Amino acid sequence: MQGYIAIVERCAAQHFEVLFPDLDGCRCHGRSVEDALARGRRTVERHLKQLRRRGVRPPKPRPSFEMLDEAARRRAVAA
Numbered sequence: 001m002q003g004y005i006a007i008v009e010r011c012a013a014q015h016f017e018v019l020f021p022d023l024d025g026c027r028c029h030g031r032s033v034e035d036a037l038a039r040g041r042r043t044v045e046r047h048l049k050q051l052r053r054r055g056v057r058p059p060k061p062r063p064s065f066e067m068l069d070e071a072a073r074r075r076a077v078a079a
Helices: 033-053 064-074
Strands: 007-012 015-019 027-030
Touching (some): 007 033, 007 064, 027 033
Antiparallel strands (some): 007 015
């Protein structure tokens, strides 16, 4: 996922959301954590490709300790 850390949250029974705080608007859903992360990889690739097409430089990933703090605040898991 290009070094971007995903935050995985349970939204409902059998439903997980993955978001990438460093990539504004980059998120997806899955029926399991594994499914959500697999979809997340593809979503990040597409998001970065769109940014490059528009001539926008992708942001640098933040350090993992910052993402762990954010995940803890959300009561989620960072991956």
